[in-house]
Amino acid sequence: MTNSSGRHVEAFGLASVVELINEWGEVPRAVADEADAPYPEVTAALQISADDFRSRYGAPTTAALRTAADALYPLFGSDGPAMVEAIGRLLTSTALRPALIARDADTVDEVWECTRAADRLVAGAVLSIVEHLRFDGDVTRLGxxxxxxxxxxxxxxxxxxxxxxxSVTCQNRNRARSYRRARAEHGDS
Structure with a gap:
């Protein structure tokens, strides 16, 4: 979510981060032989309304989504030191920083700010990952x-x-291939 000045960024769900990477990332699309396949409807894939997306991150261009997905992909499957370094680079490149705002005369809230509109999508996704790691620091769970x-x-x-x-589909496909390979090695048909 952004405030009236448009600088505040909120984390979005990890499921949406995963969808962003898997649907727009160059590596997942190339390995799945989907490089030339059409991209999905943004708001359906990321589970966000078009108005919310535009108010938070601007117009959902394919180029911006691909750039964000490719920037986030290296965070998954990394060991702790590599992930910390990659997150640090993204925090620096997006200029994402914590700030305080006065909710009223007696209360302050922590918010995250990103001044460049073009960086807000990556900043929101990085914030999602940081918040996840705050509660579960096991980086092997991002795979x-x-x-x-x-x-x-x-x-x-x-x-x-x-x-x-x-997914279960990939797991079953892999098991079936392993089974067929084992049978072929033993001369079974």
Missing amino acids: VCSGDDCADVYVDLSPARRRRFC
């Missing part, structure tokens, strides 16, 4: 799919903390 033909990202929210695939 890249282990599927053979997939490079989609995911957030592992499972109790076992063992997720390796972006």
